[in-house]
Amino acid sequence: xxxxxxxxxxxxxxxxxxxxxxxxxxxxxxxxxxxxxxxxxxxxxxxxxxxxxxxxxxxxxxxxxxxxxxxxxxxxxxxxxxxxxxxxxxxxxxxxxxxxxxxxxxxxxxxxxxxxxxxxxxxxxxxxxxxxxxxxxxxxxxxxxxxxxxxxxxxxxxxxxxxxxxxxxxxxxxxxxxxxxxxxxxxxxxxxxxxxxxxxxxxxxxxxxx
Amino acid sequence: xxxxxxxxxxxxxxxxxxxxxxxxxxxxxxxxxxxxxxxxxxxxxxxxxxxxxxxxxxxxxxxxxxxxxxxxxxxxxxxxxxxxxxxxxxxxxxxxxxxxxxxxxxxxxxxxxxxxxxxxxxxxxxxxxxxxxxxxxxxxxxxxxxxxxxxxxxxxxxxxxxxxxxxxxxxxxxxxxxxxxxxxxxxxxxxxxxxxxxxxxxxxxxxxxxxxxxxxxxxxx
Numbered sequence: 001x002x003x004x005x006x007x008x009x010x011x012x013x014x015x016x017x018x019x020x021x022x023x024x025x026x027x028x029x030x031x032x033x034x035x036x037x038x039x040x041x042x043x044x045x046x047x048x049x050x051x052x053x054x055x056x057x058x059x060x061x062x063x064x065x066x067x068x069x070x071x072x073x074x075x076x077x078x079x080x081x082x083x084x085x086x087x088x089x090x091x092x093x094x095x096x097x098x099x100x101x102x103x104x105x106x107x108x109x110x111x112x113x114x115x116x117x118x119x120x121x122x123x124x125x126x127x128x129x130x131x132x133x134x135x136x137x138x139x140x141x142x143x144x145x146x147x148x149x150x151x152x153x154x155x156x157x158x159x160x161x162x163x164x165x166x167x168x169x170x171x172x173x174x175x176x177x178x179x180x181x182x183x184x185x186x187x188x189x190x191x192x193x194x195x196x197x198x199x200x201x202x203x204x205x206x207x208x209x210x
Numbered sequence: 211x212x213x214x215x216x217x218x219x220x221x222x223x224x225x226x227x228x229x230x231x232x233x234x235x236x237x238x239x240x241x242x243x244x245x246x247x248x249x250x251x252x253x254x255x256x257x258x259x260x261x262x263x264x265x266x267x268x269x270x271x272x273x274x275x276x277x278x279x280x281x282x283x284x285x286x287x288x289x290x291x292x293x294x295x296x297x298x299x300x301x302x303x304x305x306x307x308x309x310x311x312x313x314x315x316x317x318x319x320x321x322x323x324x325x326x327x328x329x330x331x332x333x334x335x336x337x338x339x340x341x342x343x344x345x346x347x348x349x350x351x352x353x354x355x356x357x358x359x360x361x362x363x364x365x366x367x368x369x370x371x372x373x374x375x376x377x378x379x380x381x382x383x384x385x386x387x388x389x390x391x392x393x394x395x396x397x398x399x400x401x402x403x404x405x406x407x408x409x410x411x412x413x414x415x416x417x418x419x420x421x422x423x424x425x426x427x428x429x430x431x
Contacts (some may be wrong), residue, residue, distance in 0.1 A: 013237050014232065015237075015240060017317050018240065019236055019239065019240060019243070022240065022243040022244065023243065025247050026243050026246050027248070027249030029247060029251055030250055031245075033250050033253060036352055040265075045259065046383065046384045046387040046388065047387075047391075048260065048262045048387055048388075048390075048391040048394075049391055049394065049395060050260050050261065050262040050263070050391070050394070051260060052260055052261050052263065053261070054259050054260065054261050055259060055261075065382065074244070095342045162315065166261060169383040169386075169387075170382070170383065171382060171383060171384040172382055172384070173382065173383040174378040174379070174380065174381070174382060174383075175291070175378075175379065175380075175381040175382065175383065175386060176379055176386070177383075178383050178386060179377070182266065183269075184320070185266075186266055186268075186269040187269065189268075189269075189273050191265055191266045191267065191268055191269075192264075192265045192266075193263075194238060194261035194262060194263050194264070195261065195262045195264060195387055195390075196259050196260070196261055197259065197261065197387060197391075198259055198260065199259075
């Protein structure tokens with residue numbers, strides 16, 4: 001019997017097109033990915049059936065942490081030409097007779113994380129290093145004697161009248177705190193706002209279709 | 211994906227200069243890229259939280275005199291959020307002379323949703339039928355005007371309940387979001403978030419079996 005010759009084939013697979021495609025995809029996803037800034041307080045948001053996505057510009061966010069501390073953030077997303085943040089802080093400083101240096105305003109502008117800092121400690125908060133800032137985060141005062149949250153809301157809306165209000169609350173915040181924040185908002189004529197929630201699967205309401 | 215690199219066998223005593231393969235082993239690189247792509251794909255898809263819109267009525271200024279809106283007692287449904295995710299409800303109006311016992315329920319599908327559905331069936335059916343018509347293509351409508359059309363349906367409704375949502379002091383923020391969410395699930399046309407009054411506070415405390423901490427306010431007017 002004649003020997004059957006198996007043709008000698010190289011076991012190499014040309015991976016070039018695959019690598020090309022992968023690097024393309026990787027570049028795309030890396031560029032589109034927005035890094036989530038670290039938050040001073042972890043907040044576990046409740047779920048709702050709403051499918052509306054969070055707007056990413058013209059927003060101010062009021063965060064209520066589990067321990068009833070209130071944080072505030074005014075953000076204009078990637079649109080930094082308008083310099084809303086330093087303007088708001090400047091107005092706030094004027095009210096409390098604190099003059100912020102251009103350096104401090106720049107630090108505030110760059111660091112777009114929610115803050116829960118009393119305005120009187122703001123200077124030392126801004127000059128502190130990133131990892132030392134936590135001790136200043138005692139929450140923004142919301143009492144009627146020194147209602148700084150109301151002023152933050154007021155000035156943010158003066159600087160950017162189209163700012164939408166978002167409330168991000170933790171599951172376990174007690175209602176009286178929420179009520180207080182809502183009252184402050186209503187005092188400042190903000191009657192329409194959005195609550196940040198995570199998406200819950202829509203349960204089919206079968207019972208009604210009897 | 212492993213590659214086998216063939217090596218030439220050197221036979222004989224003659225020393226030849228070693229031939230290096232011109233190909234580079236790309237397997238580790240491809241592995242790493244696969245991993246990174248998966249990571250970025252998953253993080254971008256799930257990062258965005260959702261928002262729920264809510265509008266509160268304009269606040270009445272202290273020196274402004276506004277008559278409280280008149281609403282039919284028969285259509286009124288009071289929901290009170292209690293501690294530990296408990297939900298209490300009672301129809302009509304609280305009367306300090308004859309306390310209505312509170313009905314206790316919860317956030318499950320057979321709980322408060324059923325109560326609301328029973329009262330809102332007519333409107334709910336109308337909305338569902340309308341939505342079905344839209345999906346079946348019977349009604350030509352744009353997606354963004356669907357919400358407006360539903361709002362119109364809700365506006366013209368006059369059979370559904372008027373829900374007053376109140377919070378006992380130990381209620382959680384979660385309950386606040388859940389109950390408003392429930393309103394949109396069931397399609398309640400009119401609901402108001404309002405303050406709890408002392409009668410209802412004592413009703414909740416009675417239902418919980420704890421001593422009452424609230425009493426009738428002394429006449430201030």
